[in-house]
Amino acid sequence: MAIDAGALETGPSLRRARLRLSGLLWRRPSLKALGLLVPPLGAFLIVYVGALGVLFVSSFWTIDSFTATVKHTWSLDNYRLIFAQGEPYLRIATRTLAVAAVVTAVDALLAFPLAFFMARLASRRTRAILFVMVLLPLWASYLVRIYAWQTILAHDGVINWTLGKVGLPDLNLAYTNTAMVIVFCYVWLPFMVLPIYAALERIPESYLEASADLGARGLKTVRSVILPLALPGIVAGSIFTFSLTLGDYITPLLIGGTNSQFIGNTVYNFIVEANTPFAAAFAMIPMAIVGVYLLIARRLGAFEAL
Amino acid sequence: MTGRSTRISLAVWSAAVIAFLWIPIVLIGVYAFNRSNIQGWPITSWTSHWFSAAWHSPDVRGAFRLSVEVALIATGIALALGTMAAAAIARFRFFGREAVSFLLVLPLALPGILTGIALSSAYTFIGLTPSIWTIVIGHATFCVVIVYNNVVARLRRSSPSLIEASQDLGADGWQTFRFVLWPVLSTALVAGGLLAFALSFDEVIVTVFTSGAQETLPIFIFDNIERGQQLPVVNVVALFVIVVTVIPVALAQRVMRDTGIVRRGAADVTEAVEAAEIPAV
Numbered sequence: 001m002a003i004d005a006g007a008l009e010t011g012p013s014l015r016r017a018r019l020r021l022s023g024l025l026w027r028r029p030s031l032k033a034l035g036l037l038v039p040p041l042g043a044f045l046i047v048y049v050g051a052l053g054v055l056f057v058s059s060f061w062t063i064d065s066f067t068a069t070v071k072h073t074w075s076l077d078n079y080r081l082i083f084a085q086g087e088p089y090l091r092i093a094t095r096t097l098a099v100a101a102v103v104t105a106v107d108a109l110l111a112f113p114l115a116f117f118m119a120r121l122a123s124r125r126t127r128a129i130l131f132v133m134v135l136l137p138l139w140a141s142y143l144v145r146i147y148a149w150q151t152i153l154a155h156d157g158v159i160n161w162t163l164g165k166v167g168l169p170d171l172n173l174a175y176t177n178t179a180m181v182i183v184f185c186y187v188w189l190p191f192m193v194l195p196i197y198a199a200l201e202r203i204p205e206s207y208l209e210a211s212a213d214l215g216a217r218g219l220k221t222v223r224s225v226i227l228p229l230a231l232p233g234i235v236a237g238s239i240f241t242f243s244l245t246l247g248d249y250i251t252p253l254l255i256g257g258t259n260s261q262f263i264g265n266t267v268y269n270f271i272v273e274a275n276t277p278f279a280a281a282f283a284m285i286p287m288a289i290v291g292v293y294l295l296i297a298r299r300l301g302a303f304e305a306l
Numbered sequence: 307m308t309g310r311s312t313r314i315s316l317a318v319w320s321a322a323v324i325a326f327l328w329i330p331i332v333l334i335g336v337y338a339f340n341r342s343n344i345q346g347w348p349i350t351s352w353t354s355h356w357f358s359a360a361w362h363s364p365d366v367r368g369a370f371r372l373s374v375e376v377a378l379i380a381t382g383i384a385l386a387l388g389t390m391a392a393a394a395i396a397r398f399r400f401f402g403r404e405a406v407s408f409l410l411v412l413p414l415a416l417p418g419i420l421t422g423i424a425l426s427s428a429y430t431f432i433g434l435t436p437s438i439w440t441i442v443i444g445h446a447t448f449c450v451v452i453v454y455n456n457v458v459a460r461l462r463r464s465s466p467s468l469i470e471a472s473q474d475l476g477a478d479g480w481q482t483f484r485f486v487l488w489p490v491l492s493t494a495l496v497a498g499g500l501l502a503f504a505l506s507f508d509e510v511i512v513t514v515f516t517s518g519a520q521e522t523l524p525i526f527i528f529d530n531i532e533r534g535q536q537l538p539v540v541n542v543v544a545l546f547v548i549v550v551t552v553i554p555v556a557l558a559q560r561v562m563r564d565t566g567i568v569r570r571g572a573a574d575v576t577e578a579v580e581a582a583e584i585p586a587v
Binding site for chain 1: 344386387393421479547551
């Protein structure tokens with residue numbers, strides 16, 4: 001590229017104007033920052049935060065049971081109903097939380113050895129291959145992967161066929177909570193592997209050597225050196241497994257059975273019935289839980305591990 | 307520190323987990339060739355008939371066109387807004403910077419259903435009827451974050467003095483962008499754009515709430531699975547959606563790896579992890 005050094009004095013006026021603008025932005029970096037930040041942040045605040053605000057406000061509205069229209073009067077009725085004795089909503093919320101916790105724990109157990117193998121034992125080539133093998137399922141359509149499990153878990157599906165081949169009785173997994181846990185663990189697993197991998201990969205080899213020099217055996221090193229350093233990665237992964245399970249409605253809808261009501265598909269049903277205010281109020285539960293979880297995760301250093 | 311038996315058991319464990327991740331995906335490919343209307347196993351007879359059935363189905367074609375349009379527009383918006391936000395966050399220190407970077411990750415960290423019902427109640431509130439644009443707005447919220455993550459990771463790895471040097475040599479803003487910033491950022495932008503496209507193309511959770519009568523391909527799949535209709539065609543479409551989302555991701559991986567700007571070796575994988583690990587689902 002040719003930059004005309006004399007352009008500032010003698011060049012065409014358009015170029016002079018451009019240079020003057022560049023100079024101004026250089027002297028006033030705040031102007032540049034503002035110009036860069038206002039369009040994306042403005043759009044984001046209006047569309048996303050604004051929409052969340054509308055959702056929050058509408059959770060205090062109620063639905064007129066006769067006309068089925070939304071009444072714009074403030075009340076805590078929706079929240080009272082959620083926490084009322086004898087209503088199913090608290091049980092649904094507890095079930096959702098419990099499944100999210102189990103899924104997070106199982107995924108951490110499945111992911112850690114794989115992440116460790118990738119980060120510390122595999123050759124560079126194997127590591128790159130494994131990385132792609134974990135990354136691609138993460139991106140392959142989540143709906144399609146759930147659908148695949150619907151056929152696998154079905155009565156005449158792959159699992160029962162395999163069990164039959166080795167002489168075991170059928171498992172009636174389809175439309176149970178166990179089936180849901182399996183599918184949740186499956187769809188979110190890559191989200192757990194990658195942050196743990198990133199955290200393990202950053203541990204300097206010298207730490208492990210030091211631990212060995214100080215006489216720690218393999219397991220001791222894992223417990224007192226590797227696990228604490230990998231913790232931010234595990235927490236970062238758990239943000240996804242936990243929060244995605246908490247808000248999911250497709251898996252309960254397609255995989256779950258009659259006793260598999262989740263926060264997500266309850267909210268979905270209320271939206272379908274056009275009772276937006278109650279759906280909004282019920283959706284505030286995962287929102288609050290994830291909010292608290294994010295704050296804790298931040299303290300544990302998970303955001304640096306993202 | 308790791309003995310031979312530990313190594314072997316870790317390798318076996320890893321292989322098993324990878325198999326767990328891939329078997330269902332492979333099965334989708336196999337089922338697409340199932341002649342029967344019933345989704346049983348084992349498959350007894352094979353056909354490629356459902357591919358032509360899907361190809362000639364006006365529903366599938368319409369849904370495909372809508373998915374591509376939405377993904378392209380959302381990716382365009384994401385590239386513009388995501389890059390601007392990344393430049394501001396990576397290059398400037400200002401009050402509330404931490405809060406802004408926290409805010410920008412929210413669409414990925416919060417459950418998708420919240421984004422979906424928040425947008426749908428906001429649309430109802432301001433009287434916006436569902437159209438391609440309501441879908442695009444929903445997708446853009448998380449596509450922006452993907453591009454932002456990619457570009458911010460790249461900017462943190464490149465030196466700000468490059469820009470100063472360019473300006474000292476008399477380049478104006480456009481020239482600095484074209485000849486200095488673009489070569490540094492181009493692969494991050496291409497990768498971010500590919501990932502954003504893939505993310506939008508198979509998005510279903512938010513789309514359910516922001517689309518009206520129009521069907522994207524994932525909505526077509528979802529509706530038919532729920533009703534148990536046209537499953538053989540759904541199998542083919544499902545395979546197609548997997549392929550169309552996985553190709554851009556694989557390309558993005560390559561693009562990130564082949565760049566000469568990032569230090570080769572471990573860093574390219576790390577950058578890819580930083581940038582690509584967190585799509586909203």
